[in-house]
Amino acid sequence: MSPVVLMLIGLVIFALGFFVYSKYLAKRVYKLDENFQTPAHELNDGVDYVPTNKFILWGHHFTSVAGAAPIVGPAIAVIWGWLPALLWVTLGTVFFAGMHDMGALWASVRNKGRSIGALSGRYIGKRGANLFLVVIFLLLLMVIAAFAVVIKNLLIGTPSAVIPTWGAIIVALLVGVAVYRMKWPLVPITIVGVVTLYGLIILGDMFPVVLPEQTLGMSPGTFWIVALFVYGAIASLLPVWVLLQPRDYINGVQLFVGLILLYGAVLVGAIFSDVKHNVVAPMINDAVPAGTPSLVPLLFVTIACGAISGFHGMVSSGTSSKQLDKETDARFVGYFGAVGEGLLSLGTILAVVAGFRTVAEWENVYSEFGAGGVQAFVDGGGMLMQDGIGLPASLSATVLATMAVLFAATTMDTGMRLLRFVVQEIGEAAKIKIGKVPATLVVVIVGLGLTFSQGLDGSGGLRIWPLFGTTNQLMAALTLSILAVMLIRKRSSPWPALIPLVFVFVMSFWAAIEQLSTFADPNNPDWLLFAIDLVIIVVSIWVIIEAVLAMRRAALEPPEPVDADASLTAVRETV
Structure with missing residues (x-):
């Protein structure tokens, strides 16, 4: 079978999702209001709350939620065959991820830009909110520690990606100044920025950077990890317009160009190339290697980003909601952001x-x-x-490796900013005011502590990564529960949230139970992961029970007016 067939099937499903289903959600379910005053305007502080062009904000949102996960997950999951991976990526993106991401953005905008953790306190209850923070903290810690190791490995394994990876930061700073200080038009800035980035990729391919055995007294792996945490800390403290927005936007456009090259190679290669590629992987793999877990439920936690991901809800409510110019932009930023990630996962499936x-x-x-x-x-x-398109093998590898690094890096720095918010929220719950810098130092210390907990090679960064899939999906289910409560209170149809909620919770909870038995294997026990997994399971059950009770209360209460959020007296988060 030609890969073009799989590509066209995926593209058609994504197009129907954005042009049909997302419009239904925007108009009939979330009832997005162009005249609603968003937190970016109401609380504009020039640092975290900044009204932003929807295309720039989409770039931030897309690259922040994508990371390496929509590459890693599908590239592993095809071991069960290409059909299960393709179905989960396409249908999951359309009916699960898109409504989840747009919904989390809408929910936060309607509540002064509050995070999902803070929203759980209002819609589920204080006990649920405190437990929610535990899951969020663990999930973000996994992300920043693991992605630091992933980026380190890519920079060492593909040294040609070093120059474009770090050069992208300089390009982003210049783009930020050009857009926000010089007020130059966005289109020419975008063209120049993308051309410069691809110029850096060509330069990196010509001059790969291999660090010596010792750099500032550290091995290459240790140096890259420390450098990434230092960069992430600085980026998380700077105003969003200085680095976060322009970096993510220009990366998003550049990465989309990379996807166009990949999809174009599939199409052009099938028509014009003398070397014809076919889908060599089985549709359903009946002969999986020994030790491979069952397709159900593991497929649905192996592919998280690219189908549905709890991390997306944290980005939507943590940074994107504070920059949304108009509430109606939530459809483009949130839903199309999920579609962008689905396109990356589909491209990954085609590649592998x-x-x-x-x-x-x-x-x-x-x-x-x-x-x-x-x-x-x-x-x-x-x-x-x-x-397909005659791009030299080394340059092709540099393009794709740089894509993976830039996705992972933007997710890491956004994750550090979000974890800083969480540390401050935990401080508020304990009646302790924690400033931005102290909170960031806590994030760096804990993150580096975990990453180096098993040696200076950073292997500790992947220590609790086996729990990411289930934790991430349980987080998505908890976010969907908040959306369901809000929709019930507004007497809007909750089914677009309830159906994904039940499916995702059952699959992720099932996977967590299976993992629990694996961690307790008497022949090879892992009691740390067993304990963390048990905590996550108990917390998730507790929060879901609280959510079900909140849904019952919401159904019995008088309907909440559509514009009730405009008169909320919610106190702005200290961020």
Whole structure:
């Protein structure tokens, strides 16, 4: 089968989702109001609350939520066959991720830009909110620690990505000044910025950077991890317009160009290239390697970002909601942001099921569960681009590796900003006021502590990563529960939230229970992960019970006026 068939199926489903289903959600379910005063205007402080062009904000949102997960998840999950991965990515994006991301953005905008953790206090209850913060803290800690290790490995494994990775920061700073201080038009700035980034990619391919054995007394791996945390800390403290917005926007456009190159290579290669690529992976793999877990429920937590992800709700309510210019922009920023991630996951599937020339090559890579990942995406996608559009193999690998690094880096710095918010919220719950700098120092210390907990190679950063999938999906279910309560109170249809809520909670809870038994294996126990998994399970049950009770109360109460949020006296978060 030609990969073009899979590509067209995915693109059609995504198009129907954005042009049909997202309009239904915007008009009939969330009832987005162009005249509603968003927190970006009401609380404009020039730092975190800044009214932002929807295209720039989409770039921030898309690159922040994407990270490496929509590459890693599908690139691992195809071990069960390409059909389950394709169905979950496409249908999950349209009916789960899009409504979840747009809903979290809407919910936060209607509540002074408050985070999902803070919203749980209003709509579920104080006990649920405090427990919610536990899940959020663990999830964000996993993200920043693991992504630091992923980026470090990519910078060492693909040294040609070093120059474009760090050069992108300088480009972003210049773009920020040009847009917000010089007031130059966005289109020419975008063109110049993207051309410059691709120029840096070509430069990086010509001059790969390999660090010496010792840099400032540290090994290359240790140096890159420390440098990433220092960068993330600085980026999380700067006003969003200085670095966060322009970096994410220009990266988003550049990364979309990269996806166009990948999709174009598939199409052009199928029509004009002498080397024809076919889907070599099985549709349903009946001969998975020994030790591979069952398709159900593990598929639905292995592919999180790219189908539905709780982390998206934290970005939507943590940073994006504070920058939304008009409430109606939530459809483009939130729903299309999810579609953008779905497109990345679909591109990953194409790369890892059709980027190998023979079944034997594919089976050699997927010899065990967990194999594949980012490297399979880079290698397979590079082969498609080389054979399809004639891009040299080394340059193709640099383009895709830089895409992966920039996605992961933007997610890491956004994650650090969000974790800083969470530390401050925890302080508020304990009646302790924590400033931005002390909160950021806490994030850096805890993050580096976890990352280096098993050695200076950073292996500790992946110590609790096996829990990411289930924790992330349980977080998505908890976010959907808040949306359901809000919709019930406004007498809007809650079913677009309730159906994904039930499905995601059942699958992720099932996966968490299976993992619990694995961690307690008497032959190879892991009591730390067992304890954390048990805490997450108990907290999730508790919060869901609180949410169900809140839904019952909401159904019995008088309907809340559509414009009730405009008169809320909610106190602005200290951020």
